[in-house]
Amino acid sequence: MTVAPAANPRKTATIRRLGPVDIAVLNAAVLEIPEAVWDAENQSKPNKFEVLDQTRHIVFRFVDSPRDWRGSHDRPLWAAWRALLEPVLAQAVQAYGYGRGVFPRVMLARMPAGGVIHPHIDANPAAKWPHKIHVPITTNPEVVSFFGGQEHRFPVGEAVEVNNLGPHWVRNGGATDRIHLIFEYYDADQPDPDWLAPLLAVGAPR
Structure with missing residues (x-):
């Protein structure tokens, strides 16, 4: 029987607030990204999920398989x-x-005004083990994120771990874009869970 x-x-x-982060240099660089780059990178992104709606992404690192967080690769802009x-x-x-520590997924997510x-x-199993962390790069007071059964407004430059395994959603009710640096993080020295080897052995569907 599979576990x-x-x-x-x-x-x-x-959620777990991790504290302020110095994003000044990153913020300036992100704001200079041309629209054509956002469009091209979003078109080629590996995370094409309908729930993301109009949110565009620039993906720097990504997992090799949605079943296993231990394998990941750099994408062209990394x-x-x-x-x-x-x-x-x-x-x-x-x-932590x-x-x-390993960062299997790293990306920028840009939600337009009025986006959801x-x-x-x-x-996917690869999302169950790493911490899921957000660092807001730009936001506005009308951006509402729902995690852990509550609504939150995350300030620019404050890192926060979120519960990605419970129901969550985001709404941008403001007039400006919301851009977050979103990434996953895990401890390579932490023993693998008992369920991983059987899951990989049976070739669970993606």
Whole structure:
């Protein structure tokens, strides 16, 4: 009998505020990204889910398989953006204290004014183990995020881990775009869950 995937017990069940992060240099670079780059990168992104609606993404790193977070790869823009992203990523995850932390997915998500991300859960097994972390780059007071059974307004430059395994949604009721740096993070020294090997052995459907 196959064991059903269970969440990493280290993940938050609601939200976990990780503190302020210095995004000044990253913010300036993000605001300079041409519309043509946003459009081209969004067109080629691997996370084409209907619930994302009009939200566009620039994906820097992504998992090789939705079943296993331990394998990931750099996408074309990672090399150019790595020096800007790595200091922000490192500062955001400092509180975890992991000796060998890994970032399997790293992306920018741009939600237009009036945009929505419809209620959903991150259902693939690769999403059950890593921490899911947001760092707002731009926002406005009318951006509402629902995680852990409550509505939240996340301020610019404050890293926060969210519960991606419960129902969540986002609504931008303001007049400006919302741009978040979104990434996953896990401890490479943490033992793999008991359910992973059987799941991979049976070739669970994607």
